[in-house]
Amino acid sequence: MPIRELVLVNDPRLRAQAAPVEQFSAELARLAQDMLDTMHAHHGVGLAGPQIGVMRRIFVAHIPAPESEEEEPLHPRAGETFVFVNPQITRRAPETVEGEEGCLSIPGWRGLVSRPAWVEVAAHTTGGEAFSLTADGLLARIIQHEMDHLDGILYPDHITERDKLWPIETEGEPPPVELPTKPPAV
Numbered sequence: 446m447p448i449r450e451l452v453l454v455n456d457p458r459l460r461a462q463a464a465p466v467e468q469f470s471a472e473l474a475r476l477a478q479d480m481l482d483t484m485h486a487h488h489g490v491g492l493a494g495p496q497i498g499v500m501r502r503i504f505v506a507h508i509p510a511p512e513s514e515e516e517e518p519l520h521p522r523a524g525e526t527f528v529f530v531n532p533q534i535t536r537r538a539p540e541t542v543e544g545e546e547g548c549l550s551i552p553g554w555r556g557l558v559s560r561p562a563w564v565e566v567a568a569h570t571t572g573g574e575a576f577s578l579t580a581d582g583l584l585a586r587i588i589q590h591e592m593d594h595l596d597g598i599l600y601p602d603h604i605t606e607r608d609k610l611w612p613i614e615t616e617g618e619p620p621p622v623e624l625p626t627k628p629p630a631v
């Protein structure tokens with residue numbers, strides 16, 4: 446279960462369109478496991494193919510379960526592992542909510558991003574089985590953030606106000622991050 450190297454911001458692969466997965470094979474299941482291991486190794490809650498240089502439409506997600514019974518879960522589905530292959534958003538909330546995001550490919554930064562409050566997603570398992578899922582809260586945010594990665598979009602692309610993107614304490618200098626000069630088309 447090797448941990449893969451992360452692709453970081455300013456690498457052109459993070460700006461490219463990922464291609465649909467065509468082969469549902471044991472190799473795809475191994476890729477998903479590597480993605481989960483890589484995500485956990487970096488304490489992330491989601492990871493998309495392009496973030497490890499795999500230009501395919503696949504992402505994984507996992508919200509950590511509470512560490513004790515007293516702790517409130519971050520989401521009703523905390524502790525579950527999700528793998529989405531060839532995902533498509535089939536419905537989305539008309540209303541948006543603002544929430545904090547970070548990205549394993551953009552170390553040293555956090556931002557406030559407005560996104561639809563819930564989404565309905567149709568996708569496949571690594572075995573090729575179709576499923577759909579309606580998610581709200583943090584899970585909806587993760588799904589939309591990861592799906593953006595499959596289309597070469599990074600969360601700062603949704604931020605136009607400088608004070609909604611800020612550096613956090615990390616080892617070394619945070620990489621430079623560009624904000625869009627005009628709001629992105631929705």
Ligand SMILES: [Zn+2]
Nearest residue numbers: 547548549550
């Ligand atoms: Zn990300």
